[in-house]
Amino acid sequence: MLRIAKLPIAVFALAIMVFPWTAHRIPAIEHYPDIMVFAGIYCLITMGLSLLMGYAGQISIGHAAFFGIGAYISAILTTNYGMNPWACMVIGMAVTAVVAVLVGAPSLKLRGHYLAMATLAFGIIIFIIFNEEIEWTGGPDGMSGIPGLTLFGFEFNSVERYYYLVWGFVIAAFIFTVNVIQSGTGRALRAIHASEPAARAMGVDVSRFKILVFVYSAVLASLAGSLYAHYLNFVNPATFDLFFSIKLLIMIALGGMHNIWGAIVGTGLITFLSNEWLHYFEEFEVIVYGAILLFVTVLLPEGLAGVPGIVKGWFRR
């Protein structure tokens, strides 16, 4: 589980780079790069969440809020005040970090169900704010006319260009996260997950770590939100509801909570399910998600990442 080798990352990065070129040549999947943009944006969120849940052992059912804060700060500052989108992205991440500390510090002292409920309540409160502060956010109708992203004159105004931008961020964040996991800091995180009393006895400031990982995951979600806003050029509160927070949970559970690759795979699958495969079965969408989550929880607790282990177990018998 832990020896995350460099080779698969390189192969993966290559596959990502080549994908749009391939998709262009197959009419049936020509629109897939667009879906992949969303998958990439969601991966930024789920990578951080995976670190929080799978490695530090904490739960958050309110991460849609951080996604939304990043999106709305970028939207408001660029559309209404004409500020530079990149600067706004950083501002969004900074604001999110502060909010995460304010919410995280008291919440992470709680355990289990209390923590889940606290994050859930926080997520809903932010959602209500997005809906009610119409002067700032445009209310339930949302905000449109959000400018796109430009860098030194180069406009990210096509699906392909935005695809490379988003996945560039994803791969960078992935490598950063993997480095953390394989370092002494990652060891401390895994220690916290295995035994908090023993971690404390070995000098690990467990509370500080939990907040640190929480903030990291929130900041990534904020970045994802900003990228989302500049891609769609439109945001509305419905995107950042409780159900989205639960969807993030499903992505991680499906892929495998204790495996950073799991986050990527699970996110990809659910995104395609959501944007493509279930397109014609909208009434079933929620039922399918519930069924997937239940199935994984009861029968596949390690998610898809646990499948190789299960198969190995069959062969040993």
Add this chain to the structure above:
Amino acid sequence: MSAGMEENVLELQGVVMTFGGLMALSNLNFNVRRGMIKAIIGPNGAGKTTLFNVITGSFPPTKGTVKFKGQPIQHLKAHKIADRGISRTFQTVELFGNMTVLENVMLGCYTRIRTSFMASGFVLPRSRRKEKRIKESALKILKFIGLIHKFKDSADSLPLGEQKLLEIGRALASEPELICLDEPAAGLNETETHVASSLIRAINAKGITVLLVEHDMKVVMNISDEILVLNYGQKIAEGPPQNIRNSPRVIEAYLGAGEV
């Protein structure tokens, strides 16, 4: 003795611990001199693990002071106490089952060598060097405790005897001045007990003060310089092994347990 080397590594004064209506520790006073091996014994429920928890910072005492090297530590959190130089093992082995044997000991080095989150993420050369030093220290310790051949194994896969050794090794990695061992021989057979006892003596020979809780009287009598007897949270006897062996109060406390 060099300057700054206190006679008493650990001092407990008037320590009381109550949980709701239950008094687990009652007006406890004792010292642990530098370089000694001191054992705490007593019937089940006497308060031994509670005592350890108070000393190592799991929770503060209801009353009283705990001084380490002359400085009060009773209000400090567990991780800060670990930073100061006290290490511990647990009654039921608390290894990090999701890591290898080597990684468990490497985590033990955490108080001595740390990298920041950002430095870890960007893999700066300084953090690479630190990681190398941590690995080397951990391997040395594994050699010392005799588990070097299993460094790649998952900590969960070890038999109990080796798990206990590993936990001690992990506690050594932080270069403690005082190591608190909670029932190091519990659940071990004769050979494993012998290995554990030798290890404890070897640790002490390096100058580390040892405080241990133990039920196995052979071990206690064999390796301790001094024994403290607890019953119902109170000290009922304290002294070298032969005094304790002959103490009528101690025999009475254990009557029926047939352990002495």
Add this chain to the structure above:
Amino acid sequence: MEKITLASQLLQYLITGLTVGSVYAMVAVGFNIIYNVTEIINFAQGEFVMLGGLIMVFMNVAMGLPLILAFPATIILVTLVGILMDRLAIRPIRRPSVLTLIIATIAVSILIKGTASFIWGKDPFDLPAFSGRNPITFLGAVVQPQYFWVMGFLIVTAVALSVFFDRTIIGKAMSACADNPDAASLVGINVKQMILLSFALSAAIGAVAGITVTPISLMEYDRGAMLAVKGFGAAILGGLGSFPGAILGGLIMGSIESFGAGLISSGYKDAFALIVLLVILFFKPSGLLGSIEISRIKRF
């Protein structure tokens, strides 16, 4: 026409608050029943309320069954859902950890919600009030008779539960399980059955809440989540595990929400209960009637 004085306005808010609070109280009681026996917080608790309302609509409106038949029929059906939940989602989990159980109950809640949206669609549904809609004037406040039905059923539920837990053998067995499952199974109590019963009972109480409140505030497929969170807030406010606490917590929560919506901002109505929940979790997780030791000793 009577002048609407501040006093009668406040009374109006109070009565609305107590009514809404009765629903929260019933959800909170449902939480406590399951929590006491299993230490699980059932995120799907609110869905039982939703199902109670919508199934009653089906029985009473679509099928035309009279109230006296539709009421128990609905409760039985929702209870069955509760039983299914225990059998299919909780019991089969091989290595139950806090995280796994949380996710399992969340999974069930969205499964139920999805099924409801599939069957009934996304529109809200109405139920005829039990005793008509002629408003009753009470000290200057204008109140629907259904409000009193809701509060009345809370009282009936509370009395029935206390009789059940204190006077019947099964009830006492459940209490024993809550106190000490190991000891309980040693004396021959089938703990697994008690868990099943706790889910069944919670579902039934949730259904009662849903049936009685739908004539006032309608019912739609996605009402469950909000009810669950607020009901949990009520349970925590009163002290998790305490039944009088749940009732007190629910009524207080409802009143805070009602006064907040009336006096401060109606758009932020839902936020008030949530803010109360956060404040309690952060500052006094043991709640009003709970004790700190109990909240420390319980698994979380």
